Amino acid sequence: MRHTHNEQAPPIPLTSRDNPRIKQLRRLAQAGGVDRRAGLMWVEGDHLCAALLARAGVPVALVSTPAGLAWVETWRRQNGLDPAVPVWTVTPALMRHISALESPAPIACLARVPAQPTWQGDAPAVVLDRLQDPGNVGSILRSASAFGVRQIVALRGTVALWSSKVLRAGMGAHFHLHILEGCEPGDLHALRVPLLATSSHHGQWLHEADLPWPCAWLFGHEGQGVQAALQAQAALTVRIAQPGGEESLNVAAAAAICLHASVEAR
Amino acid sequence: MRHTHNEQAPPIPLTSRDNPRIKQLRRLAQAGGVDRRAGLMWVEGDHLCAALLARAGVPVALVSTPAGLAWVETWRRQNGLDPAVPVWTVTPALMRHISALESPAPIACLARVPAQPTWQGDAPAVVLDRLQDPGNVGSILRSASAFGVRQIVALRGTVALWSSKVLRAGMGAHFHLHILEGCEPGDLHALRVPLLATSSHHGQWLHEADLPWPCAWLFGHEGQGVQAALQAQAALTVRIAQPGGEESLNVAAAAAICLHASVEAR
Known part of the structure; x- marks a missing residue:
């Protein structure tokens, strides 16, 4: 009944x-x-x-x-x-x-919870380095899905990707993606594509950079950015010109701009 | 004491x-x-x-x-x-x-609460059409500040811009901006710069569009997008190519991409 x-x-x-x-x-x-x-x-x-x-x-x-x-x-x-x-x-x-x-x-x-997928070493990826805010992570998953980057690698210390808040902010994007959680920086050796780090204060200007494709974008903690050990592994560090004079982009906004730039560079 | x-x-x-x-x-x-x-x-x-x-x-x-x-x-x-x-x-x-x-x-x-500033008809602007999510609005204010668009026009029905949640998400960007709240669509006639609407399903591709500068970007309600009456006033409607095959960008992510594209077009 x-x-x-x-x-x-x-x-x-x-x-x-x-x-x-x-x-x-x-x-x-x-x-x-x-x-x-x-x-x-x-x-x-x-x-x-x-x-x-x-x-x-x-x-x-x-x-x-x-x-x-x-x-x-x-x-x-x-x-x-x-x-x-x-x-x-x-x-x-x-x-x-x-x-x-x-x-x-x-x-x-x-x-x-979907089983952890296998690494796809040659596929593009987004790496989340200890991101804390569920809204930011959900927005980044949506952008990754929109721009055709299906492999998401969340390093230990990132908010749980299958938690309700991230699921809501992700608006269903999760179910289009291959999500690897609880990873360590050392695991990134499985990625054979160049790592691209983002920084608010150094690196090549994004609009001048020659972006490789496929690549793996690293997006870092809301306050601390990408950790130094990962910055050191990056083939390229880029920053976004902010002529307003403030370092004020939100990480999910920066991720959207970088992923969009990657699409244009294909 | x-x-x-x-x-x-x-x-x-x-x-x-x-x-x-x-x-x-x-x-x-x-x-x-x-x-x-x-x-x-x-x-x-x-x-x-x-x-x-x-x-x-x-x-x-x-x-x-x-x-x-x-x-x-x-x-x-x-x-x-x-x-x-x-x-x-x-x-x-x-x-x-x-x-x-x-x-x-x-x-x-x-x-x-800072006094409502006067309209700056010739200055670039961001127009918020009934956005609901404080995190999205705060992120858009940060992007506007980063890319040098200081005039923010919030149409009636948008979340209160000086509320605590938007202030927190804005990370201080509010205090660099000229914020006009409680506006009506008819008030936009005060803007003498071209209005650019965003759409998820029609319009020119952003990466092919010839973007005017200065301009006023319209960003719409999380579920409904920019209202039809405003779409009709727009000099140009653009959409962002999403080769991932999903219409899945968050509005604050789309806003970051559009504002960044405007900077490149200057």
């Missing part, structure tokens, strides 16, 4: 906070939305759920309020949905209990 | 939540940090306070924990500080009571 693939009877929503599934979901959602040890993540909202279903395959479960079931049925009809995927129907109050959002979505997925 | 310009005696911090000043500060900080009617804003953290003091003149008051007084004294010694500016010293617990941040800063300012 609780699964919408029984089309005959409307499902009876779960209401109890003591249900072990609900407890698990709430723990996960409230702890940033990703549990690396269990390999599980909480993906909330129709846009992200659609991106996950379209690209990342079969979730552990769909979680829906009664209002969200229409979306699930439309998706099932238009795109198909593995009948083995359970749909857990919950009351809106229970969704509010689970979700960490102020305005919870009517639909969410419990899903497995 | 409570003012640090009495250098002889260390100030006795305020402790009472019932102090009318403290009530006012808390109300302001908890309500997003700006009170348009009273013309007051809450500016928190040493970086923003320094930008305000350096550029925007005399705050109503400095608010400091005992730990923040060293910063105030250093600022006073190195940059001067109008002796008429009171320093209200508060206990760390009281600062936590006032502040809306999880980790309140030791130093903040109560300041007047």
